[in-house]
Amino acid sequence: MATISLSTIEQGIDTTADTVIRNESYFSDLDGLAGDGDFGTSLATGFKVIKKDLPDLDKSDIGTMLLKISMIVSKHVGGSSGPIWGTGFMKAAMPTKGKSELTLQEFADAIGNAVDGIMARGGAKLGDKTLLDAVIPVAEKLKDHAEKGTEDLAEVLKDCATIADGAVETTRSLVAHRGRASQVGERSANTPDPGIVAIATILADWCKANSVEYTPAAPEVAKASA
Amino acid sequence: MKKFVNKPEDFVPEFMQGILAANPDLLEGNLEFQMVKRKDRPVDNKVSIVQGSGSGHEPAHVMAVGPGMLDGACQGPVFAAPPVDACYETIKALATPAGVLVLVNNYQGDRMAWDTAVELAQAEDIKVDQFLINDDVAVKDSLYTVGRRGVAGNFFVMKACGAAAEEGKSLDEVKAVAEKVNNNVRTMGVALTSCIPPAKGSPIFDIGDDEMEVGVGIHGEPGRERAKITSADEITKTLFDAVADDLPFENGDRVALMVNGLGGTPPAELYVLYNKAAQLCEERGLTVVRNYVGEYCTSLEMAGASITLLKLDGELETYLDAPAETAARIF
Numbered sequence: 001m002a003t004i005s006l007s008t009i010e011q012g013i014d015t016t017a018d019t020v021i022r023n024e025s026y027f028s029d030l031d032g033l034a035g036d037g038d039f040g041t042s043l044a045t046g047f048k049v050i051k052k053d054l055p056d057l058d059k060s061d062i063g064t065m066l067l068k069i070s071m072i073v074s075k076h077v078g079g080s081s082g083p084i085w086g087t088g089f090m091k092a093a094m095p096t097k098g099k100s101e102l103t104l105q106e107f108a109d110a111i112g113n114a115v116d117g118i119m120a121r122g123g124a125k126l127g128d129k130t131l132l133d134a135v136i137p138v139a140e141k142l143k144d145h146a147e148k149g150t151e152d153l154a155e156v157l158k159d160c161a162t163i164a165d166g167a168v169e170t171t172r173s174l175v176a177h178r179g180r181a182s183q184v185g186e187r188s189a190n191t192p193d194p195g196i197v198a199i200a201t202i203l204a205d206w207c208k209a210n211s212v213e214y215t216p217a218a219p220e221v222a223k224a225s226a
Numbered sequence: 227m228k229k230f231v232n233k234p235e236d237f238v239p240e241f242m243q244g245i246l247a248a249n250p251d252l253l254e255g256n257l258e259f260q261m262v263k264r265k266d267r268p269v270d271n272k273v274s275i276v277q278g279s280g281s282g283h284e285p286a287h288v289m290a291v292g293p294g295m296l297d298g299a300c301q302g303p304v305f306a307a308p309p310v311d312a313c314y315e316t317i318k319a320l321a322t323p324a325g326v327l328v329l330v331n332n333y334q335g336d337r338m339a340w341d342t343a344v345e346l347a348q349a350e351d352i353k354v355d356q357f358l359i360n361d362d363v364a365v366k367d368s369l370y371t372v373g374r375r376g377v378a379g380n381f382f383v384m385k386a387c388g389a390a391a392e393e394g395k396s397l398d399e400v401k402a403v404a405e406k407v408n409n410n411v412r413t414m415g416v417a418l419t420s421c422i423p424p425a426k427g428s429p430i431f432d433i434g435d436d437e438m439e440v441g442v443g444i445h446g447e448p449g450r451e452r453a454k455i456t457s458a459d460e461i462t463k464t465l466f467d468a469v470a471d472d473l474p475f476e477n478g479d480r481v482a483l484m485v486n487g488l489g490g491t492p493p494a495e496l497y498v499l500y501n502k503a504a505q506l507c508e509e510r511g512l513t514v515v516r517n518y519v520g521e522y523c524t525s526l527e528m529a530g531a532s533i534t535l536l537k538l539d540g541e542l543e544t545y546l547d548a549p550a551e552t553a554a555r556i557f
Contacts, residue, residue: 025426028425028426032426032430032431032446034447034448037305037423037426037430037445037446038280038303038304038305038306038423038445041303041306041423041425041426042303042306045235045303074309074310074311074342075309075310075311076309077309078280078302078303078306078307078308078309078312078335078339079280079302079303079305079306079307079335080306080307080333080334080335080338081335082307082309082310082335082338082339083310083335083338083339083341083342084338086310086342087342121338121341121342122334122338176371177371178334178371178372179334179372182334182371182372183365183371183372183373183374183375183443183447184365184443184447184448184449185365185366185371187448
């Protein structure tokens, strides 16, 4: 059975840090269209610490490593991103404690738990034009593959990247219903949500890091992933 | 970009260090958590009043710490909520048997950070409650958004709660005061220029030489509309009517009137706005009992202003009259 090891997850977090740090200004620019332009900086501040501390973090098991990352986020990430990403890592840590590798089902459960936690923390749901519009369908796709017993993890990753990428387009014309962009009403329409772009870019970069061929469709994702 | 900045990432800790250095008798801080507190607080028999939000709005919120105002505050990065740890450590540092009241401005980031921090503190049996401030009439209040933003009206909530807490009111009573102020305070702002967050290094939005953003948020968020600039009197009337019609304020009401500069508007211009706003109060039969003209809640160097009206009663008048001393003192 296909499994996902601690070092694969560690590698994924390291790649995520590179994505976020490289796009510090670009993600802030996207946020400035409907919000206040802090998203890229807030997230990059935390991921710079994660990138630096990752080699020496306690990696006795996957859950312990994720919990340590959640604590870094709580301490260093301001803005909405701190509670959202911090809650996500913490909730993913809970079912993965004591495990050094995960089946696809266990991985899907951990991501599902993270998504539930983020929804509870911010009160957002599908269609509110937040990063949940990317991660909810990704979590569902993971669950589908786990239930089908898909062995090819490259196929799973590519599917997830495609779905998140597509969410940039399907949500572009929506009016935000949560987050600071919601407070500008109709004027948030026709701007891409930076959280959705970030998730799609991270997944596109994971494809690249794992030699899975994937060409982003949304122009913002193509730009950020370049 | 020309700014007095050493390194953008050091901007917040350095200005906080400056506030501490300028007020050694009044304040102490823990810069690991971007926190400033009154040296002589907490005490057992007084509710602690706490706030924390993004930087860039000074004198709100960290310069509003002192007797009769906040007991402690923590800062996030410019325009971003403080990290959860900073909020939690601030509650812990001001914890007292009388309780801690956190005044939260209504933004998604602030709400989530404080929700989490309050849960953590309550799990440790710290007595703490929170209250949401949302006075910005520019935002359409609806079930489908995060709701109205907390802007300059925040000052009146801090002032009244600070005074009520000094009087020895209980946590529930102080929270009721916060609710009374928030229910009776309304604000709207206008921007003539954008502001430049140090870490971004460029304006947060583009605006033409002949344009203004009516209903702008204090982080440069878009407001009700982008319009051609008009005369000071006409702009004042637009803001004033939006604010006064919202509650609504009625003939015979006693009010506090604030003209708040957003950071880049000279005091003289604020008084031009005040002059017209005071006239408009008279036309509506509103008696201005107290007035506030100056910078209370800014948006870095944004040229612009907001108008706030607070409907008063005897209790609130007493609280506004009560003494307060903060790092934001001018003389």
